Amino acid sequence: MRLRCSIPTFGFVSLAAALLAIGSCEGRADEGKTYNIVFMGDSITQGAQVSSPELIPPVVCLWALKANMPGANFSMVKLGFDAHTTANFLPTPTGEFAWTENSARKLSAAHPGGQLIFSIMLGAHDSALSGPKGTPISADVYQTSLKAIVGQLLKDFPNSLVFVHHPIWHSNNIKIATYNYGPNSIDQLKSYLPAVDAVVTETAKEYPKHVFLGDTAGFDYFAAHYKDELIPMGGGYLQVNDKGAATLGKLWADTMEKGLAKAPYIPEKSPAPAK
Numbered sequence: 001m002r003l004r005c006s007i008p009t010f011g012f013v014s015l016a017a018a019l020l021a022i023g024s025c026e027g028r029a030d031e032g033k034t035y036n037i038v039f040m041g042d043s044i045t046q047g048a049q050v051s052s053p054e055l056i057p058p059v060v061c062l063w064a065l066k067a068n069m070p071g072a073n074f075s076m077v078k079l080g081f082d083a084h085t086t087a088n089f090l091p092t093p094t095g096e097f098a099w100t101e102n103s104a105r106k107l108s109a110a111h112p113g114g115q116l117i118f119s120i121m122l123g124a125h126d127s128a129l130s131g132p133k134g135t136p137i138s139a140d141v142y143q144t145s146l147k148a149i150v151g152q153l154l155k156d157f158p159n160s161l162v163f164v165h166h167p168i169w170h171s172n173n174i175k176i177a178t179y180n181y182g183p184n185s186i187d188q189l190k191s192y193l194p195a196v197d198a199v200v201t202e203t204a205k206e207y208p209k210h211v212f213l214g215d216t217a218g219f220d221y222f223a224a225h226y227k228d229e230l231i232p233m234g235g236g237y238l239q240v241n242d243k244g245a246a247t248l249g250k251l252w253a254d255t256m257e258k259g260l261a262k263a264p265y266i267p268e269k270s271p272a273p274a275k
Contacts (some may be wrong), residue, residue, distance in 0.1 A: 001039040031071035033265055034114030036107045036200060037062070038077050040089065040100055041121045044248070045080030046167065049239040051232045056080075056240040057240070058251025061119070062099045063257070068257050075111045077103045082175075083179060086145035087134030091152040101156060116160040116268050118153050121215065122146065123167030124238065127189040131179030136188070143195035150199055153208045159266040163256050164200055165214035165221070166193050168248065171236035193219065212259035215251040222247075 039045055047056025057079045066074055078098055100118075108116055126142050127134040152163050160171045167189060169204065175183040193216075200213045222244065223231060229244030230237040235236040235266075240248055 004083075009045060017124055026034075030069040030258060031069070033069075033072040034075070034111060034267070035065075035072060035117055036075045036104075036111050036114040037117045037259070038100060038267075039079060039119045040102050041055055041119075042084040042125050043079045043080060043082045044124055045078065045121055046082065047240070048082060049233075049241060050245045051242050055242050055245055055258075057217065057245045057249040057252065058119075060246050061252040062249075064250045064253030065071070065102045066254070069260075070143050071112075075107060075114065077107050079103060081153070083125045083132045084122070085134050085137060086122050086142055086149065087126075087137065089101065089122065089147055089149050091127055091148055097218070103155075104157065104160075112266045115265055116157055117256070118157075118160060118162045119165070119256065120149070120162065121165040121167060121214070121252075122147075123192045124170055125179075126192065127167075127170075127181065127185040129180045129182030129185065133175075139188075139191035139195050142192050146195065147199045147203060150203050150211060154203065154210060157268070158198060158207070158210075159268055160210065161259065162203075163214035163252075163259060164196055164210045165255070166196055166216045166219050168218040168240075169220070169228070170238045171226065173237055174234040174236035176234035178237075179234075181234075181238075190219075209212065209263050210244055212263070213254070214255045214259075215248075216255075218251050221251070231244055 045057060050056050056075055062074050062076055088096050104116060126137040128135040139271065147202060153162055154160065159174045172181065172183050172186050197213060198210055203211045226237045229241060229242050230248055233239060
């Protein structure tokens with residue numbers, strides 16, 4: 001059986017044209033599988049400073065996954081919001097978390113029979129001294145909030161997979177409008193890295209093979225390549241440029257592909273209608 005090697009999409013971008021040349025999908029372990037990915041994050045996930053919607057990190061991630069898993073089909077929704085923190089995504093009946101879950105239901109309904117995946121990268125704006133919601137956010141509060149987000153997603157979508165990525169490096173002393181990242185924001189950001197690891201370890205005990213540590217290489221990579229792959233703004237470096245978006249998307253894809261190889265493939269069953 002030869003599969004159609006295009007990627008259905010949800011609402012934002014069309015990727016099929018970029019992938020038509022991949023070729024045959026016969027005889028692969030990923031043949032016939034469908035993955036529906038919800039990308040959750042801040043303005044970096046949003047690709048706020050990237051020149052084209054086709055070049056944002058989530059889209060590049062799908063390109064890379066499709067290139068490495070040509071037997072599978074992928075769909076996505078991007079939920080990256082400017083200056084958002086873990087405080088914005090806390091589970092509540094309204095707001096971004098409810099929007100995220102409703103978007104996941106719509107994505108699953110639009111592409112039935114697929115494995116639902118949540119990809120999360122938050123922390124850049126949590127590290128601000130003031131401005132973004134909830135700041136300043138300590139490592140303990142960050143960990144508690146992130147665990148609440150991941151735990152509720154898995155409670156509400158027990159067949160889903162969750163990948164939590166380390167936030168990437170940014171510089172100190174960034175000031176953009178009312179957002180102030182201060183002289184110690186990089187130390188604050190570093191303190192979130194073990195917090196991510198702990199959330200994944202703790203949540204995986206309750207949901208084994210359903211929650212995975214995502215990319216961990218991006219922090220050091222962007223610390224070394226910020227002049228080439230981040231954009232100078234507000235007296236420092238924070239957002240990815242086109243090149244940085246491509247790097248980040250590929251880093252996400254590399255770790256997600258490895259996780260998918262270990263995870264059970266459990267398609268969503270007739271998702272409940274969005275509220």
